[in-house]
Amino acid sequence: MRVGIEQITDLSRGAAFLGTGGGGDPWLGALMLEQALTEHGPVELIPREHLSPEGIALPVAMMGAPTVLIEKFPSGDEAAAAVRAIERELGARVEAIACAEIGGINATLPLAIAARLGLPVVDGDGMGRAFPQLQMVTFHVHGNPAAPMVMVDEYDNAVLLNARNDDIERLARHVVMAMGGSAVISLYPMTGTRAREAIIPGTVSQAIAIGAALREGRHSSTGSVSAALECLRDSVHYGHACELFAGRIVDLRRETRGGFAVGEVRITGFDDHHATFEVIFQNENLLARDHTGRVRAIVPDLIVIVDAETGEPITTEGLRYGQRVRVLGVSAPPMLLTPAALEVMGPHAFGLDEPYTALEALQSVNT
């Protein structure tokens, strides 16, 4: 499969959906990808099984504030520098670029980089959604070291971190600040053998499929939201998908704390104004509760807020008082639901007291 200019809009919209409120505005990443594909042609998407056992798959991403990044990285040369630095450090050639995070802007950035470098991209990622921290990734859960990690800024300053996974988020967060708020990063370089078991498969093409469903649904009687849910139910990677609530935003609290956008949004039903629904977020949507206080979906399952009519995914920054929205629940890929994964990306990792309960179980209790 090849990703060309005609897939960019679908990929961006699907990535915004999988961003579950976070991951940055994917339209900025789309512009960057469009420029790269216009100059260098389409990018080959390969299944993780096609990686050779000893070839290096290198996840790349941006870290920090997406808006800052876009101002700072018009050329993408920095990313190429990061890849070359990793190759020098490992003494091995990078065979394919990988996505660390399929949700939001980091779905398109790796493709733009791969186009410039003439490398394929692995169809998959390390989150199956968006998460706010470097260790919240299946690569870490599967025991791969994040190091050597490279961070590059717009002056070609490169910082190489050889640090324990426990320390690397803290170190890198400080370097990002010193770099002015954002950096292109590469980390968790893996051999094909390691990558085949640590990468969540199929999520890039899945994002494109979700985007296509949203687009096509607008012009059919089904509607965008139903088309996207249908597409996810057919997927081997996600499976369960349903609408949790529909209504109008009546309350919205949002603040920046410790570098995160934290807050909650309250929605009342279109018909029944006594039926309210609440979503708590920290960059990404973390927990959805109905008016009885019962949890209806919880991280790492995906909670997606979309425009009620168009199905357009809405980031937490894009939420507005009075918006007509639908709240959707999608079960996380099975690789995020092992005990080891839940320890890193489950409710407790976000300071939530509620235990993880699968979306399907929560729905059957409540309906």
Place this chain on the structure above:
Amino acid sequence: MRVGIEQITDLSRGAAFLGTGGGGDPWLGALMLEQALTEHGPVELIPREHLSPEGIALPVAMMGAPTVLIEKFPSGDEAAAAVRAIERELGARVEAIACAEIGGINATLPLAIAARLGLPVVDGDGMGRAFPQLQMVTFHVHGNPAAPMVMVDEYDNAVLLNARNDDIERLARHVVMAMGGSAVISLYPMTGTRAREAIIPGTVSQAIAIGAALREGRHSSTGSVSAALECLRDSVHYGHACELFAGRIVDLRRETRGGFAVGEVRITGFDDHHATFEVIFQNENLLARDHTGRVRAIVPDLIVIVDAETGEPITTEGLRYGQRVRVLGVSAPPMLLTPAALEVMGPHAFGLDEPYTALEALQSVNT
């Protein structure tokens, strides 16, 4: 010349003197050096001219809060890791360790590291005193890149910075914070050819000589202070040295601002209470003024405050109300007084409005 356990006290005290109020408490560094020399024997001190043209001279130092460092680095293994990381990055062997800063704790740390690695130490440094920032060093003034720079913490986390000299202080300062307040660093790796012109010669043995003069002066009629000034006047590296004022501390303002200890100390004469003298500092003593407001000494010339009786150097942190002190002026090594050097380490680099005027010129005007 070899530096053994019997030289440690003289070196530490001389380094405290050259620290001009900053550079950290050298007694902590002395303990570290004592341990290293007890285990590994004395360290060879070589003149910069003995470096082979292509051999690498590697400055090492600590960055951050000295007290934190001592708690964190009992073994010195981290420093060895830093040296090895630089060797890997350069693809060349380090031939000798160098001092970046002869003032304070960074005079003894490189010797401790060299002892552990079985390497000689170049007799010289990059400041001839203490300065608060990474670019305030003759290595930078002579056009050498600070990169590749390595920073290592107590968990063996290593951060490699490949950044422009203009950016490296900011990047490294953030990494130090992430590392908990201090790190062992190596930077400005130079070939022998470059090192021979960029290193201020003879400052390690000079520090030992100052320390010896202070010690011996206590038991002679000359007194410690006169002995130290005599020793500096005989030196080819410093030259001019004089007492600027003697009296009792009557006023002291000290605060931490932007990570620096900034403030000023006011002193009144022992005999004439109307004669006051003021020293302004930012980590190091920067400017000395008499009661008429006339500048009597200014950075990069050295302003050293010592105990009036014992000649013991006093750091800005050690200043106390009521202390009986002498303020000494020592002209900086000529390598700090070129226009290029003054731009980096002169009064304006510290936000002072006064231009640099040589100590000798200021004294002849005032006496």
